[in-house]
Amino acid sequence: MGNGITLALKPEVTPSPNQESQFDPLYGFPNGRKERVMIATEEEMISAKLPLENRDYCAHLAIKFQQCRKEVWPWAWKCAPEKHEYLSCQYEDWILRMKEYERERRLMERKERIRKRKEKQGE
Amino acid sequence: MAGLVKLSKFALKISNKNSLGLVFRSASHWNKDWKPSPFPETQAEREAAAKKYGIPVEQYQPYPDDGTGNGDYPKLADISTERKDPYYPYDYPEVRRNFGDAMHVDTDLYSEDRHNNTPQRYSITFMLCCFLGLMTVSASIFIFLEDYKMFRPILPKQLPGKGKVHYTFSPVD
Numbered sequence: 001m002g003n004g005i006t007l008a009l010k011p012e013v014t015p016s017p018n019q020e021s022q023f024d025p026l027y028g029f030p031n032g033r034k035e036r037v038m039i040a041t042e043e044e045m046i047s048a049k050l051p052l053e054n055r056d057y058c059a060h061l062a063i064k065f066q067q068c069r070k071e072v073w074p075w076a077w078k079c080a081p082e083k084h085e086y087l088s089c090q091y092e093d094w095i096l097r098m099k100e101y102e103r104e105r106r107l108m109e110r111k112e113r114i115r116k117r118k119e120k121q122g123e
Numbered sequence: 124m125a126g127l128v129k130l131s132k133f134a135l136k137i138s139n140k141n142s143l144g145l146v147f148r149s150a151s152h153w154n155k156d157w158k159p160s161p162f163p164e165t166q167a168e169r170e171a172a173a174k175k176y177g178i179p180v181e182q183y184q185p186y187p188d189d190g191t192g193n194g195d196y197p198k199l200a201d202i203s204t205e206r207k208d209p210y211y212p213y214d215y216p217e218v219r220r221n222f223g224d225a226m227h228v229d230t231d232l233y234s235e236d237r238h239n240n241t242p243q244r245y246s247i248t249f250m251l252c253c254f255l256g257l258m259t260v261s262a263s264i265f266i267f268l269e270d271y272k273m274f275r276p277i278l279p280k281q282l283p284g285k286g287k288v289h290y291t292f293s294p295v296d
Contacts (some may be wrong), residue, residue, distance in 0.1 A: 003275070004271050004272055004273040009273075013181065017274040017275070017279065018279060020278065020279060021277070025288075025290050029294065031294035031295060032295035033124065033290035033292065033293070033294065034289055034290065034294070034295055035289070035291075036283070036289040036290065053280075055283075056281065056283070057283060057289075093280070094277065096281070097277035097278050097279075097280065098277050100277075100278045104274075
């Protein structure tokens with residue numbers, strides 16, 4: 001709830017959860033950043049009838065999990081390792097988005113700081 | 124036995140009345156004894172009618188003689204069963220009625236599981252205003268807060284696609 005209030009009161013230093021990053025993703029990384037790798041191909045996802053919202057960077061694990069369930073059904077608990085693997089991937093994805101949000105917030109504050117300093121110098 | 128059944132069926136055909144009516148009492152059908160007497164014109168007739176229905180003469184008032192067929196049946200106050208005092212020791216507490224009490228013409232309408240005409244505490248206008256006021260306030264708050272939704276501090280989900288590049292936070296080796 002605090003985020004909603006902060007976004008309403010200080011929109012210039014609070015990133016919206018619905019907008020992509022407005023900054024260069026490589027800014028501030030002198031050694032560069034590893035690209036995220038998509039393992040499942042589009043044909044695989046279409047063939048597995050994977051819902052569109054699940055076609056993220058964990059899609060290959062989702063397919064694996066669904067395949068396992070289909071093979072062992074009704075003994076679905078046998079797919080616990082696959083499920084754990086898939087949910088861990090989703091957790092990591094969530095952490096990454098949180099980090100991206102924090103990076104966005106700090107960059108916005110930096111931008112605001114620079115703007116204020118320039119304003120001061122201009123006077 | 125078969126002959127009896129045949130006879131009763133035959134009797135049903137030749138008469139439009141229930142042929143077993145002589146043997147069995149019809150509990151569900153109309154009975155000529157339930158028909159009210161003609162509309163009372165003279166004072167003596169009024170007194171006789173009031174006595175018949177067990178009502179004091181000064182309280183007795185028949186329905187207007189407009190062809191509805193109510194005859195001398197008394198016009199009673201429109202008081203539903205639920206409106207009557209529940210703590211009074213009635214002879215029949217489950218229907219809140221005493222023995223010999225004249226029944227209302229629409230008594231089937233005013234039974235406890237049907238219509239209740241007890242006066243309400245607030246008028247219908249006041250109740251409508253309260254309802255609409257509450258709904259308006261709630262809707263206003265809802266619409267106002269549409270732009271100020273709470274959220275978790277994360278950026279939108281990174282979905283791969285053509286021409287899209289997403290990065291992890293680990294440096295390139």
